Amino acid sequence: QVHLVETGGGLVQLGESLRLSCVAIGSGFNFASMGWYRQGPGKERELVATITSGGATNYAETVKGRFTISRDNAKNTLHLQMNGLKTEDTAVYYCNADVYRGFSYSNHWGQGTQVTVSS
Numbered sequence: 001q002v003h004l005v006e007t008g009g010g011l012v013q014l015g016e017s018l019r020l021s022c023v024a025i026g027s028g029f030n031f032a033s034m035g036w037y038r039q040g041p042g043k044e045r046e047l048v049a050t051i052t053s054g055g056a057t058n059y060a061e062t063v064k065g066r067f068t069i070s071r072d073n074a075k076n077t078l079h080l081q082m083n084g085l086k087t088e089d090t091a092v093y094y095c096n097a098d099v100y101r102g103f104s105y106s107n108h109w110g111q112g113t114q115v116t117v118s119s
Helices: none
Strands: 003-007 010-013 018-025 030-039 046-051 057-059 067-072 077-082 091-101 104-109 113-118
Touching (some): 018 030, 030 067, 030 077, 046 067
Antiparallel strands (some): 003 018, 018 077, 030 046, 046 057, 067 077, 091 104
C-alpha cells in the first residue's frame, strides 16, 4: 500500500552536488525511521544515513561531513543532500522507510536511483 518514489539521481562531475528526494505515498500510515542506502557495482548494499521520526541522524563514516539527510514529516518526504561528491559515491541509491499503522510495522524500499560521479 505504501510506495516510495525517488527523484534526483543523475550524472555529475567530481566535487559537485546532488539532492535526492523520496516521496512516500500512502494513506493511513505514519513513518518511523527512514534512511538512504546505496549499492555500487559488484558491492553489497550499505547504509548511507538514517533519520528518526524525531530528526536524529546517523551517517556512515564515508559520507560524514558531506551528506545531509532530512525529512518533512508533513509531506512524507525524505531528502539526501550530497555535497563534494566523489567517484566512490557512484551507486544506486535506495530510499528506505519503516512504516507503521497503529502498532503494525512494515519496511519498504524505493525503486532506486542511479548516481554517477565522473572525474
